[in-house]
Amino acid sequence: MGEYFQTIRLISPPFYGRLRGVMIKILLPLILFMANLQATQTQVVILLGPPGAGKGSAATLLKDKMELAHISTGDLLRQNIKNGTQLGEKAKSYMDAGDLVPDELIFSMLFERVDAPDCEKGYLLDGFPRTIEQAETLQKRLAGRAQVKAVSLEVPDSALVERITKRQVCRDCQTPYHLTFSPPKTKGKCDRCPGELYQRSDDTETVVKSRLKIYHEKTAPLIDYYREQKALQTVDASLPPNEVLSQITALLTPVVKDKVGAGDVH
Numbered sequence: 164m165g166e167y168f169q170t171i172r173l174i175s176p177p178f179y180g181r182l183r184g185v186m187i188k189i190l191l192p193l194i195l196f197m198a199n200l201q202a203t204q205t206q207v208v209i210l211l212g213p214p215g216a217g218k219g220s221a222a223t224l225l226k227d228k229m230e231l232a233h234i235s236t237g238d239l240l241r242q243n244i245k246n247g248t249q250l251g252e253k254a255k256s257y258m259d260a261g262d263l264v265p266d267e268l269i270f271s272m273l274f275e276r277v278d279a280p281d282c283e284k285g286y287l288l289d290g291f292p293r294t295i296e297q298a299e300t301l302q303k304r305l306a307g308r309a310q311v312k313a314v315s316l317e318v319p320d321s322a323l324v325e326r327i328t329k330r331q332v333c334r335d336c337q338t339p340y341h342l343t344f345s346p347p348k349t350k351g352k353c354d355r356c357p358g359e360l361y362q363r364s365d366d367t368e369t370v371v372k373s374r375l376k377i378y379h380e381k382t383a384p385l386i387d388y389y390r391e392q393k394a395l396q397t398v399d400a401s402l403p404p405n406e407v408l409s410q411i412t413a414l415l416t417p418v419v420k421d422k423v424g425a426g427d428v429h
């Protein structure tokens with residue numbers, strides 16, 4: 164390429180000058196614009212909401228329909244506990260008490276996960292960030308290279324205790340069920356995989372109340388944080404699961420590939 168330019172320069176210096184001008188004025192900004200566009204195409208969707216709002220339920224249904232990886236910090240922590248890792252051992256007492264797990268444990272676990280190849284196009288975060296500090300750390304890490312959308316699932320506290328204390332979760336694929344609102348087809352068995360259902364150790368009434376208190380103190384301020392950044396959308400998550408899912412799907416189009424089938428809802 165350089166040789167051609169040198170030849171043009173020798174044959175016709177005025178033409179070379181004009182060509183160089185065009186390159187600098189038009190092509191260079193175009194190349195920079197395209198590079199920037201490419202970089203901002205990474206999508207990060209954040210599901211915000213109190214315990215039991217339906218973040219995991221929505222993410223389970225959306226993950227097959229999206230080109231985004233689903234990352235639940237709660238599921239990652241429970242996986243570590245199940246595998247008996249050091250991280251799991253450290254996190255367990257905080258989780259059983261309904262407290263937040265310290266940031267240094269969360270950041271290393273999460274940022275290792277988002278570096279995986281399936282997160283290249285983007286990811287859907289469920290359970291992170293949970294504090295303004297976590298949101299700021301995420302923002303610094305993304306450094307303007309991603310489009311961030313926060314979807315707040317709004318449900319009154321009065322509905323949440325019943326949702327959580329009657330929840331059962333698949334040990335293998337983490338699909339959540341509800342003994343009244345969305346029971347499995349066969350008692351104790353997951354509809355989606357051969358996994359068994361169990362009740363999480365933090366799903367007792369006492370721990371739920373403490374999780375809700377922490378949510379209001381530390382996590383709810385994120386709603387204003389993302390609203391100020393014009394990145395917030397809200398969903399009425401007190402409606403039946405199908406309707407909640409339709410609202411989220413509409414907000415996330417075109418990130419969501421297909422329409423979600425009503426029969427898929429748990």
Ligand code: AP5
Pocket residue numbers: 212213214215216217218219220221235236237238240257258259261262263264265269289290291292293297326327329330331339340341342344345365374400401402403404407429
């Ligand atoms: P995590 O696992 O993230 O729990 P959570 O945020 O408290 O949320 P849940 O999983 O309880 O609820 P959900 O909104 O997913 O509801 P679901 O869809 O299951 O975190 C657990 C712990 O890990 C934390 O307490 C903390 O210790 C630690 N942790 C995690 N992330 C952390 C972080 N970033 N920093 C520090 N610590 C962290 O639905 C609930 C039930 O309701 C189900 O039974 C479902 O079937 C039913 N349901 C769902 N939608 C509907 C509906 N529309 N109508 C009726 N029922 C419904």
